[in-house]
Amino acid sequence: MVDTPYPPVHAYLNQDFIEEREGRPLRILAEYLEPDARFESQRVEDTIVFLGSARLLPKDVAEEKLVIAKKENGDIKRAEIDLEMSRYYEDSRELARRLTVWSKGLEGAKKRFVICTGGGPGIMEAGNRGASEAKGLNMGLNITLPFEQTPNPYTTRQLTFEFRYFFMRKFWFMYLAKAMVTFPGGFGTMDELFEALTLIQTGKVSKHLPIVLFGKKFWDEVMNLDAMVKYGTISEKDLELFYYTDSVDDAYDYITSHLEKHAMEKMARTHDKAP
Numbered sequence: 001m002v003d004t005p006y007p008p009v010h011a012y013l014n015q016d017f018i019e020e021r022e023g024r025p026l027r028i029l030a031e032y033l034e035p036d037a038r039f040e041s042q043r044v045e046d047t048i049v050f051l052g053s054a055r056l057l058p059k060d061v062a063e064e065k066l067v068i069a070k071k072e073n074g075d076i077k078r079a080e081i082d083l084e085m086s087r088y089y090e091d092s093r094e095l096a097r098r099l100t101v102w103s104k105g106l107e108g109a110k111k112r113f114v115i116c117t118g119g120g121p122g123i124m125e126a127g128n129r130g131a132s133e134a135k136g137l138n139m140g141l142n143i144t145l146p147f148e149q150t151p152n153p154y155t156t157r158q159l160t161f162e163f164r165y166f167f168m169r170k171f172w173f174m175y176l177a178k179a180m181v182t183f184p185g186g187f188g189t190m191d192e193l194f195e196a197l198t199l200i201q202t203g204k205v206s207k208h209l210p211i212v213l214f215g216k217k218f219w220d221e222v223m224n225l226d227a228m229v230k231y232g233t234i235s236e237k238d239l240e241l242f243y244y245t246d247s248v249d250d251a252y253d254y255i256t257s258h259l260e261k262h263a264m265e266k267m268a269r270t271h272d273k274a275p
Contacts, residue, residue, distance in 0.1 A: 052123025052183030096130030125152035
């Protein structure tokens with residue numbers, strides 16, 4: 001018997017096949033099944049999603065950047081804007097911390113409202129950081145990109161993911177979400193926000209999902225939704241799908257009150273009906 005120098009490989013171990021067009025259904029299915037198994041093992045069923053720019057800096061970093069810009073004749077205006085915008089990093093961090101403390105203190109709650117972000121820098125890092133400082137589980141749904149998206153160090157290791165497909169990543173954002181906070185962001189943040197609003201508007205998401213737009217000045221400048229009402233492309237009632245605020249206290253009260261009224265009451269009813 002002649003030994004072959006190239007022994008056969010199981011198809012599911014054939015990396016070349018998996019990376020080809022024919023392997024795409026397997027890649028997509030894997031991005032559903034593998035996270036699902038991890039969520040079950042960690043008993044994660046409910047999340048509070050934090051969305052926002054990957055480019056926003058912590059306040060201390062922004063302050064240092066401004067000092068350097070002034071010292072080295074750099075782009076002072078850009079550094080000043082970065083420092084102004086750093087308040088959203090700190091607000092995201094504090095809100096995530098407070099929501100995690102609240103969630104951990106819920107008496108008899110089977111499910112945990114886990115902070116979930118895109119797992120990268122900026123607002124995402126701030127959300128994971130705040131939850132980590134409260135010693136709570138938190139999730140990072142990373143996406144492979146050529147720039148910007150590098151995993152932050154604050155996500156819980158067992159709940160840190162790396163997605164290939166945006167649509168599978170967004171599926172997991174929406175599927176587990178019981179509330180969503182959207183801080184200032186760019187195209188990616190807009191994409192995620194408007195997909196959530198569209199799914200709610202069209203009834204594809206039937207659960208109660210409070211959405212907070214944090215940073216009224218920013219959102220008023222970059223989105224003119226009143227104009228969409230004026231021209232009849234959305235209804236005035238659609239403006240009730242989200243809530244504006246500039247306050248961590250206000251966002252905290254709004255989210256926790258909605259979760260207590262809707263998500264937790266539903267959990268209690270389900271528990272009462274269980275055999």
